[in-house]
Amino acid sequence: MRAGPAALLAAAALSCAPALQKRTPGEPPRAAPAVGGTADAAALVAEGREHFSHRAEPGEAQEAERLFLAAAERDGGEVDGLYGAIQARIWRIDHEAGVDRPALSAAAVDAGQACLERVPESALCHYGLALALGIQARERRATATDGLRKMVENLRTAARRDPGLDQAGPDRVLALVLVRAPGWPVGPGDVDASVEAARRAVELAPGYPPNRLALAETLIAAGRGDEGKAEAKQALSLARGYEGDPDQEAWLKQGKSLLARAERAS
Numbered sequence: 001m002r003a004g005p006a007a008l009l010a011a012a013a014l015s016c017a018p019a020l021q022k023r024t025p026g027e028p029p030r031a032a033p034a035v036g037g038t039a040d041a042a043a044l045v046a047e048g049r050e051h052f053s054h055r056a057e058p059g060e061a062q063e064a065e066r067l068f069l070a071a072a073e074r075d076g077g078e079v080d081g082l083y084g085a086i087q088a089r090i091w092r093i094d095h096e097a098g099v100d101r102p103a104l105s106a107a108a109v110d111a112g113q114a115c116l117e118r119v120p121e122s123a124l125c126h127y128g129l130a131l132a133l134g135i136q137a138r139e140r141r142a143t144a145t146d147g148l149r150k151m152v153e154n155l156r157t158a159a160r161r162d163p164g165l166d167q168a169g170p171d172r173v174l175a176l177v178l179v180r181a182p183g184w185p186v187g188p189g190d191v192d193a194s195v196e197a198a199r200r201a202v203e204l205a206p207g208y209p210p211n212r213l214a215l216a217e218t219l220i221a222a223g224r225g226d227e228g229k230a231e232a233k234q235a236l237s238l239a240r241g242y243e244g245d246p247d248q249e250a251w252l253k254q255g256k257s258l259l260a261r262a263e264r265a266s
Helices: 005-012 041-052 060-074 080-095 101-118 123-139 141-161 165-180 191-204 209-221 225-239 248-265
Strands: none
Touching: 041 060, 041 080, 060 080, 060 101, 080 101, 080 123, 101 123, 123 141, 123 165, 141 165, 165 191, 165 209, 191 209, 209 225, 209 248, 225 248
């Protein structure tokens, strides 16, 4: 991440833009492609997931995005494709050179809004919109103040409705937002609450490295360096078992960085 939420909110203080976009009810997601062939939405989602599993290879994330959007266009009540499009767009922003990151982040938010329009009670849609708002806050800084607030609201809704979603993703991401954002009255930051959210994520999915990484980060921020060091070591040990996972390298890098921070703090 190039800048944390605290820096984003400071930069946005004099220029605050709404995080959500105006949409016509029933409007298709932005950049939804024309679809040929006879494959149904479920088949297109499955094909998109296959491409996304190879997202570290050139062009695979973009093809996954195309297929996910095609699924969403083919079935007006389908949300798995919209969530997949959000994932693919975020991956492309973080890993592909030459993409229009602000525009792609806005398109991710558009997909999240379309998802909630289709199934307002969907935990997946609340979670997907929260992720999109987070990446947009980074790439379009004027949206950060409103976006982080709405991000926290959507993460808490997703956690209530499906706490195990994405390996306890709602609580994991909530913990990271709360630990990195400035506190009241500027932003939603709350270090103690971030530790609680990270602990919930670890309880739900203890073997998933990002949950341990989140807990390590929150404990370090709370001044509990020894506990943070233990969690960082556990995260590194778990991450080494994910050989071949496209995210393994990032987890190992983050774990080593947190371990160094914890050692300095303890």
